[in-house]
Amino acid sequence: MEQPKLLDQVRNLIRAKHYSIRTEETYVSWIRKFILFHGKKHPKDMGENEISAFLTHLAVNRKVAASTQNQAFNALLFLYRNVLGIEFGELKDVQRAKKPRKLPVVFTKDEIRQIINQLDGYKWIMAQLMYGAGLRVMECVRLRVKDIDFGYGQILVRDGKGAKDRVTMLPEILKEPLKLHLEKVKSVHDRDLKAGFSTVVKQGR
DSSP, rough: OOOOOOOEEEEEEEEHOOOHHHHHHHHHHHHHHHHTTTTTTGGGOOOHHHHHHHHHHHHHHHHOOOHHHHHHHHHHIIIIIIIIOOOOOOOOOOOOOOOOOOOOOOOOOOHHHHHHOOOOHHHHHHHHHHSSSSHHHHHHHTTOOEEEETTTEEEEEOOOGGGEEEEEOGGGGGHHHHHHHHHHHHHHHHHHHHHHHHOOOOOOO
């Protein structure tokens, strides 16, 4: 049986470890860039020198942020350690990207309220979920009906950061609007089923 291509091996292992789709896309992207940077050489034929050169290139030539350089490093670490079964030592010759000195901009409660008040419908519900329940964008998008417990006022967030599940609060202000939204969606779904639209199109990851 033919062995899957390298990037497919990366994808398969990431999914087996239940990492998020965002992590999968990010890791595959950095590994692809690493391979292209070194003229499409196979990673098994490269090592610490090539990794150091790539990470230094990101900091010096691309001038990426420290968090971006760390992201690329983690992707390569996953590739070598988990996919290729190769350990590499400390990368001493890497030029580290400078950490930003700017403080993050944080909206006041009044500013957040003004933003949310500009929204309506499901967009308002999503904004309230992200703000009130502390959901990240992808966590909010992937939320399922069975993950919402109206009785306990809780939301089960599956496969969050670090591929971990967690429980967060369901804001009281959202209970009734969310129930009405789910009833409306169910009504549309039932109507579509009666009309013969029962096929679900599966999108690739």
